[in-house]
Amino acid sequence: MKSRRDYRNGKTTLLDEIEEGGIRASSSYSHEIDEHDNDRALDGLQGRVNMLKRLSGDIHEEVESHNRMLDHMGNYMDSSRGILSGTMDKFKMVIENKSSRKMCTLVALFVGLFLVLYYLARSLAL
Template identity: 70%
Template sequence: MNLRRDYRNRASLFDSIEEGGILAPSYSSHEIDEYDNDRAIDGLQDRVNILKRLTGEIHEEVEIHNRALDRMGHDMDASRGVLSGTVDRFKMVFERKSSRRMATFVASFLVLFLLIYYLTR
């Protein structure tokens, strides 16, 4: 029995000692929980700040792409107007018989030019 008491006394003596023989401060579980909560809050706050910065950069990127798409839409509308005018002119050319011959001549010349270009290349 004496041996058991001696073992318990030794164990109780060394319970509060950490590595290096330094006594650990005795904190209550509430203080430890508060400290852990504060560390977790700081970690979350850092993550939130990172996410805010990332979403700000994403927002700027989206704004840039939206402006580019708007410009592209306006350019497409302008080119659609030009192409519709060109198609109308071709329709007028093909409606006339003498103009049909001229259009056929221009088209054949264009095909011949492209053929020669690809052969010499």
């Protein structure tokens, strides 16, 4: 019976060691494995950091180009707004005169007639 108790005690200590992290080799070998794992993890982390740095740089460049494009578009919209308001002022002056109102009606009729003839010619061509 004593050998059976020794076997159980040995089995219990073996299981305790496994639960605590496994059977440990010599401390120098374990230290080398830890250093090697740390170096690999550090290299992987450094690669990821470099990739994120490049990605954030690309995003920054893209945002800057879009900001420049929006600034140019805003400038074009301001200039077109100025041109359109000038045209509208001239159109209001033309409408205010009675003889000019007749001229505008005549021009509108010619434009309408042109559009009707254009669509008729286009439908006959098909």
